[in-house]
Amino acid sequence: MGEDPTLASKLEELKARQARQQAQRKQLEESGETQRSRTDPDARALNKGKQHVTGDNVPSGVDHKHKLIVHHQVTNAGNDQNQLSR
Structure with missing residues (x-):
């Protein structure tokens, strides 16, 4: 055969x-x-509550009195802990 x-x-x-x-x-x-993302080399797997997504993390610091963003930082860390300086 x-x-x-x-x-x-x-x-x-x-x-x-x-x-x-x-x-x-x-x-x-x-x-x-x-990790490696084929579509965005900087993106990483992130947990948002019970949801799993691939992307970037952008923690922001806000002036509560004026409701303005005073600082932000793009990171591929999976959480916001200790990402921004005081």
């Missing part, structure tokens, strides 16, 4: 996918990062 050309094609696709993933894993390890 001959080999199924569809099966052989799928196997080659899987091997190529595995090679790409191994290259991505190696690149991630070499960079020292723990």
Whole structure:
């Protein structure tokens, strides 16, 4: 019996996918990062309550009297704790 050309094609696709993933894993390890977003290299996995999203964290400092943002900082840290200076 001959080999199924569809099966052989799928196997080659899987091997190529595995090679790409191994290259991505190696690149991630070499960079020292723990996460990678394919659409936005600066984005990270964040928890917003019970929701899990990928994006950036932008903690803000607000002047309560005038309701104005007085400071903000974009970070890829997963929480707002200790992100802004007093």
